[in-house]
Every structure is written in C-alpha cells, then in structure tokens.
Amino acid sequence: xxxxxxxxxxxxxxxxxGPVLAVVLTMAAGGLMFAALGKDPVEAIRIIFxxxxxxxxxASYSRPQLLVKAGPLILIAIGLSLGFRAGIWNIGAEGQxxxxxxxxxxxxxAFWPSESPLIFPGMVLAGLLGGFLWAMIPxxxxxxxxxxxxxxxxxxxxxxxxxxxxxxxxxxxNPEGSGFPGSRTLSRHPGTDNPELIAGTGMHWGVLAAFVxxxxxxxxxxxxVLGYQIRLAGxxxxxxxxxxxxxxxxxxxxxxxxxxxxGAAGLFEVSGPAGxxxxxxxxxxxxxxxxxxxxxxxxxxxxxxxxxxxALTFIGGELAxxxxxxxxxAIQAFQGMLLFFLLALDLLANYRIRLKGRAPA
Amino acid sequence: xxxxxxxxxxxxxxxxxxxxxxxxDPFTVGFVYVGSTGDMGxxxxxxxxxxxxxxxxxxxxxxxxVENVAEGxxxxxxxxxxxxxxxxxxxxxxxxxxxxxxxxxxxxPDVYFEHATGYMREHPNVxxxxxxxxEGRAVIGHxxxxxxxxxxIGYIASYPIPxxxxxxxxxxxxxxxxxxxxxxxxxxTYTWMDPAVETDAAQALIDAGADVIMQHTDSTAPQVxxxxxxxxxxxxxxxxxxxxxxxxxxxIIDNWTPYYIRRVGEAMEGTxxxxxxxxxxxxxxxLIGEMTEAIPAEVRASAQAMIDAIAAGxxxxxxxxxxxQDGTAWLAEGEIADDGTLxxxxxxxxxxxxxxxx
Numbered sequence: 248x249x250x251x252x253x254x255x256x257x258x259x260x261x262x263x264x265g266p267v268l269a270v271v272l273t274m275a276a277g278g279l280m281f282a283a284l285g286k287d288p289v290e291a292i293r294i295i296f297x298x299x300x301x302x303x304x305x306a307s308y309s310r311p312q313l314l315v316k317a318g319p320l321i322l323i324a325i326g327l328s329l330g331f332r333a334g335i336w337n338i339g340a341e342g343q344x345x346x347x348x349x350x351x352x353x354x355x356x357a358f359w360p361s362e363s364p365l366i367f368p369g370m371v372l373a374g375l376l377g378g379f380l381w382a383m384i385p386x387x388x389x390x391x392x393x394x395x396x397x398x399x400x401x402x403x404x405x406x407x408x409x410x411x412x413x414x415x416x417x418x419x420x421n422p423e424g425s426g427f428p429g430s431r432t433l434s435r436h437p438g439t440d441n442p443e444l445i446a447g448t449g450m451h452w453g454v455l456a457a458f459v460x461x462x463x464x465x466x467x468x469x470x471x472v473l474g475y476q477i478r479l480a481g482x483x484x485x486x487x488x489x490x491x492x493x494x495x496x497x498x499x500x501x502x503x504x505x506x507x508x509x510g511a512a513g514l515f516e517v518s519g520p521a522g523x524x525x526x527x528x529x530x531x532x533x534x535x536x537x538x539x540x541x542x543x544x545x546x547x548x549x550x551x552x553x554x555x556x557x558a559l560t561f562i563g564g565e566l567a568x569x570x571x572x573x574x575x576x577a578i579q580a581f582q583g584m585l586l587f588f589l590l591a592l593d594l595l596a597n598y599r600i601r602l603k604g605r606a607p608a
Numbered sequence: 609x610x611x612x613x614x615x616x617x618x619x620x621x622x623x624x625x626x627x628x629x630x631x632x633d634p635f636t637v638g639f640v641y642v643g644s645t646g647d648m649g650x651x652x653x654x655x656x657x658x659x660x661x662x663x664x665x666x667x668x669x670x671x672x673x674v675e676n677v678a679e680g681x682x683x684x685x686x687x688x689x690x691x692x693x694x695x696x697x698x699x700x701x702x703x704x705x706x707x708x709x710x711x712x713x714x715x716x717p718d719v720y721f722e723h724a725t726g727y728m729r730e731h732p733n734v735x736x737x738x739x740x741x742x743e744g745r746a747v748i749g750h751x752x753x754x755x756x757x758x759x760x761i762g763y764i765a766s767y768p769i770p771x772x773x774x775x776x777x778x779x780x781x782x783x784x785x786x787x788x789x790x791x792x793x794x795x796x797t798y799t800w801m802d803p804a805v806e807t808d809a810a811q812a813l814i815d816a817g818a819d820v821i822m823q824h825t826d827s828t829a830p831q832v833x834x835x836x837x838x839x840x841x842x843x844x845x846x847x848x849x850x851x852x853x854x855x856x857x858x859x860i861i862d863n864w865t866p867y868y869i870r871r872v873g874e875a876m877e878g879t880x881x882x883x884x885x886x887x888x889x890x891x892x893x894x895l896i897g898e899m900t901e902a903i904p905a906e907v908r909a910s911a912q913a914m915i916d917a918i919a920a921g922x923x924x925x926x927x928x929x930x931x932x933q934d935g936t937a938w939l940a941e942g943e944i945a946d947d948g949t950l951x952x953x954x955x956x957x958x959x960x961x962x963x964x965x966x
Contacts, residue, residue, distance in 0.1 A: 304692055528680055569673075
C-alpha cells in the first residue's frame with residue numbers, strides 16, 4: 248500500500264523538475280493517442296510545441312499570437328490568485344469579463360462616431376468599473392448576508408450571458424447592421440480601438456496590462472502588508488482574525504480587484520481581438536483563467552508561464568488540426584493530459600510517497 | 609482543369625510576414641467550423657459537403673478544416689494560420705465569423721473567402737451564401753399543422769435574429785393554412801448548440817401541451833425528448849434519420865455540396881466573382897428528407913405538391929395576404945415578399961402570440 252507523507256518543506260527539485268517531467272509524460276501519453284488515431288506522433292508533438300514558436304512558415308505570426316491569447320488569461324488569473332490565496336473563491340470571472348466588456352463598449356459607443364483620444368481611457372475605466380461592480384454583488388452578499396460567493400459569482404455568469412445576448416440583439420446592436428445581432432466594430436475605429444502597439448509583436452494594451460499586473464501582484468504579495476494579510480487569511484484564518492485582519496474588507500478587496508481585472512480583460516478583448524459585442528463574445532477565458540491560476544501555483548510568475556503554456560497548446564493544437572487533420576476533441580484530450588500530469592506531479596513537490604510499513608524518515 | 613498558381617507570397621509580404629514555402633499545386637481549400645463535425649447537424653452538413661467536394665476534384669484540390677472555433681478572437685487567428693498553411697480559398701461556415709473573415713480578406717486579396725449566412729462583403733474577394741430555409745420550414749409547417757392533435761406546436765428557437773424569425777413565421781403560416789386552430793409556442797434558448805438547454809426547452813414545450821416539436825438549434829437532443837414523450841419532431845440541418853420513423857417524420861436538409869463544387873471550380877478557373885447567394889429548394893441547397901409512414905399518405909402527397917410548386921418557382925412561402933402581428937398589413941393579396949424584407953425580418957406575422965425578445 249502506498250501512502251503520502253507531507254514534506255516539511257516543498258522539494259526544490261520537484262518544484263522545478265515536476266513541470267518538465269509532466270511535459271515529457273504528456274508527450275509520451277499524447278503521442279500514443281495520436282499514434283492510435285493513425286497520425287505521426289512525432290510530427291504532431293513538434294507541431295503543437297515547436298512550430299508556433301520556431302517554424303519558418305508559422306512562427307512569425309504565431310509567436311505574437313501567443314501573447315494575444317495569453318494576455319487575458321494572465322490578467323484574469325492574477326486577480327483571481329489574490330482571492331484564492333486568501334480563501335475567497337471568485338468563480339465568476341467569466342461574468343465580470345462580460346460585464347466589463349459591455350460597460351466599456353457602451354461607453355465607447357455612447358460617443359460614436361467621435362475619435363477623441365480620451366474615449367479609450369474612458370472605456371478602460373468603464374470596463375474596470377463594470378467588472379468591479381459585478382463582483383461586488385457576491386462580495387457584499389458574502390460579507391453582509393453570509394451567502395456563498397462560489398455559487399453567487401458562478402450563477403451571475405449566466406445572468407451576464409443573458410445581458411450580453413440582450414445587448415447584442417437589442418440596445419447595443421449596430422443600427423447599420425440590417426437587424427443582425429452584434430454591435431458596431433470598435434476595433435476598426437480610431438478612438439475606440441485597442442490596436443497592436445508595436446507592429447508584429449501582438450502587444451496590445453491588454454497584454455501590457457497583464458504584464459503590469461504580474462509585477463504589481465508580485466510586489467503586493469511579497470513586499471506589502473496586504474500580501475501578508477492575504478496569505479495569513481488563507482493559511483490560518485483564526486490567526487488572521489486575532490492579528491487584526493478585517494475579513495470583510497479582505498473579501499471586498501480581493502473580489503473587487505479580481506472583478507476589475509476581469510472586466511478590464513473583457514474591455515481589451517472587445518476593443519481589440521474580438522472587435523465588438525456579439526452574442527458569443529465570451530469564449531471561456533474567465534473559466535480557463537482559474538486553471539491558469541492554479542497551474543501557476545497562485546504565484547504571479549508561475550501564472551505568467553502557465554498562461555503562455557496554455558496559449559501555446561491552444562495555438563499549436565489549431566495548427567495540428569490544420570496541418571494533420573487531428574480532430575479537435577483529441578487536441579482537448581491532449582491539453583487535459585498536460586493539466587493532469589502537471590497537477591499530479593505538483594503533489595510530489597509537497598508530499599513524498601512512502602510504502603506502508605516502513606518507518607517515516 | 610489546371611489549378612491557378614496563386615500569388616500567396618505577395619500577400620504575405622504585404623502583411624509583413626515571412627514567405628511561406630508551400631502554396632503551389634494543389635488548390636487548397638480551408639473550412640472553419642463553429643462546432644464539431646460530429647454534431648449531426650449544421651457543422652456535419654458542411655463537413656459532408658467538404659468531403660464530397662474534395663472527392664469531386666480528386667488530386668486537384670486539398671481540403672483542410674478546423675472545428676470548434678469560437679466566434680470571436682480565435683476566428684481571425686485560425687484564418688491567418690490557414691492562409692500561412694497554404695489555403696487558397698476559405699469557407700467560414702457560421703454567422704459570427706463575418707468580422708474575422710472580412711478583416712483577413714482585406715489583408716489577403718488573393719485568397720477567396722466564402723462566408724455562410726453573413727451579409728458583410730467589404731472586400732471584392734468575399735462572398736456570402738445561405739439557404740432559403742424558410743422554404744423547408746413551410747413544408748414541415750404544413751405537415752405539423754396536419755399532424756398536431758393538441759393544436760399546439762412547440763418551436764425551439766436559438767436567437768431572435770431575422771433568419772430564425774423568418775423560419776417561425778413560415779412554419780406558422782403553413783400550419784395555420786391547414787389548421788386554423790393551431791398555436792405556436794416559442795422557446796428562446798440563446799444558443800445554437802447546447803443539448804442540455806435544448807432538452808429542457810423541448811420538455812417545457814411538451815409540458816405546455818405541444819405534440820409537435822420543431823427546432824432551430826443544432827443538436828439531436830430534442831429528438832430524444834420527443835421520442836420519449838411519444839410525439840413527433842423534424843430533423844434539422846441534417847436528416848437525423850436515426851430517429852425515424854418516429855419521432856422524426858421529415859427533415860430539412862442543408863445541402864452545400866453543389867455550391868462548394870461550383871465555387872471552388874470557379875476559383876480554380878479564375879471565373880470566381882463576388883456574390884451574395886441565397887438558394888433554396890429549386891436549386892437543391894435545401895432538401896426535404898424522407899417523409900415517413902408516420903405521416904398520412906394524403907398529407908405526404910400535399911406536402912410533396914408544395915415542394916414541387918416551390919421547386920418549380922410557382923409558389924413562394926411568403927405570398928400575401930399576410931398581416932404583421934399587430935394587425936397592420938404587410939403583404940397584399942398575391943404580393944410576394946422581397947428578399948430585403950425577409951433578410952431583415954424582425955416581426956411576427958398575425959396570429960402568433962408572444963413577443964420577440966429584445
């Protein structure tokens with residue numbers, strides 16, 4: 248019988264070696280799956296992991312796209328990680344992302360067709376505020392009515408999706424779109440667009456915001472008293488209370504920051520890569536960001552790397568579909584394997600495996 | 609038929625990209641699907657047509673596809689990667705790909721784009737195409753009006769857009785024509801494909817007394833619910849023959865194959881021109897699947913007569929007199945709806961209760 252024993256300190260070797268081994272195991276297991284589908288496993292894995300970064304044919308386009316895809320994931324995950332470390336579970340970032348996008352887009356459209364350079368900053372503020380307010384609903388309900396923020400924030404995603412459908416088919420619909428759903432195109436109009444800042448890099452304001460968020464979160468968690476309070480509240484809630492940490496304030500702060508960042512991510516997407524409000528504008532970034540946050544071990548630098556890794560498998564996965572005709576579900580299974588191995592090996596950083604009967608070391 | 613050598617390189621340079629190595633023969637055609645090719649509905653029919661077109665041209669044409677592409681930021685990336693991968697022509701088969709299609713088309717003027725169910729043609733290399741599905745709806749509405757005993761027809765609708773509203777109106781008008789007591793109950797699901805939501809919608813309609821279910825969503829889930837409840841339904845987009853003879857008593861089939869063969873052929877010959885295609889039963893883009901024994905013989909005969917009349921161009925499903933829901937006149941006696949009004953239809957016809965959500 249196998250038994251797990253908690254390590255007194257996380258193993259440094261496994262913290263670094265675990266992810267590397269996980270990628271190797273994923274390649275082996277995924278390779279077997281691709282072979283079973285009748286596809287060349289070596290080529291498939293090269294296309295997924297190598298081609299988006301280094302292939303002559305694709306890399307000059309794919310590499311910047313990694314940032315475009317990873318940007319919103321990182322931005323949202325950074326916000327979520329603060330709360331997650333304090334034991335505050337905002338599962339509804341997808342909803343805050345939608346509301347941020349709607350508010351930001353509505354602000355920009357209200358001044359249409361003005362091209363004033365003041366509009367985009369206003370849209371960003373509206374996006375931040377929209378996400379913040381949407382997150383305040385579960386936050387205030389938890390503080391003042393003791394509801395469960397996991398359920399409330401999750402269910403508000405579906406409310407936000409209904410609002411999005413109503414905006415796209417009703418009050419934000421393009422008046423020149425002959426009745427079709429969807430707003431005017433923000434991304435191709437000066438003043439409301441979130442352009443590529445340096446040509447060929449994929450870098451837009453949202454990607455820049457994600458990098459700033461990574462640095463800010465790192466500083467807050469490691470150098471600021473707030474980071475100490477967050478860690479204390481998560482690891483020892485009773486001690487935090489005795490230590491003078493105001494639990495309610497912490498809930499409002501963490502939910503507010505994660506909501507605002509998710510809202511900003513929504514605004515940057517709607518004015519950039521997505522281009523406009525449409526019925527299916529949200530593509531699950533708010534949920535995928537939860538995976539990114541945990542994959543990055545709730546650590547800002549880890550989240551940055553996790554976001555880029557997930558983006559790589561998304562883009563590489565599309566290339567594998569395109570170049571080899573590998574079906575999309577097989578790509579999703581491959582991504583699932585990667586997450587499984589990463590999280591499974593993460594266990595070994597904190598625990599060691601013991602065979603029953605031996606004395607603990 | 610000699611494949612045209614495409615000047616992909618010039619487009620790539622124009623966009624500031626590295627020179628792709630491939631892109632000689634054969635002519636590469638890409639397809640972008642919003643859902644899974646195994647959905648047995650909308651995406652399945654497009655993929656069937658892709659395979660048929662590929663087989664038709666043999667060695668001269670290569671096809672590639674990417675499925676489950678979200679209608680948003682991912683679409684543009686998939687399109688560009690397809691072009692870098694050597695695509696000479698791309699079919700984007702969902703309404704929500706319109707923005708991305710036009711954005712990429714502007715940067716790659718030598719690649720042909722075909723956008724299904726869209727209306728935006730901002731560049732000369734973008735065409736749009738769709739089916740006159742309301743013709744099919746008229747036929748199944750006719751059958752439904754005859755078959756219902758509770759006089760309540762349930763309709764699972766996706767989004768309140770002209771395409772869907774047009775279908776509801778067409779089905780209702782032709783059900784009422786043979787059964788003046790018929791009522792139409794519409795449930796809006798705000799999704800194209802979500803088996804769980806579609807199941808709930810079908811059950812809600814059955815609970816409200818519907819004994820015939822129609823759907824404008826893509827999954828086969830409503831067929832399963834209808835089967836369990838012992839009522840009838842119609843296949844959507846694809847034949848869904850696995851549910852025949854009951855609950856599925858007939859179906860509207862999307863047949864894209866002739867269009868794909870024609871357009872790819874034109875692109876290879878260099879005779880391709882921008883167009884806005886809207887074809888139906890006469891051209892074979894919309895088909896009615898086998899009408900099963902569950903339908904009485906005389907109803908099958910009258911439905912076939914309607915199909916024949918539409919195919920011959922003798923009958924248009926929106927022929928006046930038709931009033932709007934609020935009682936105002938829309939079409940006078942004998943007047944035929946124009947395509948522009950249909951394409952932007954945002955009102956119910958007289959007799960339908962309930963409101964279009966907005």
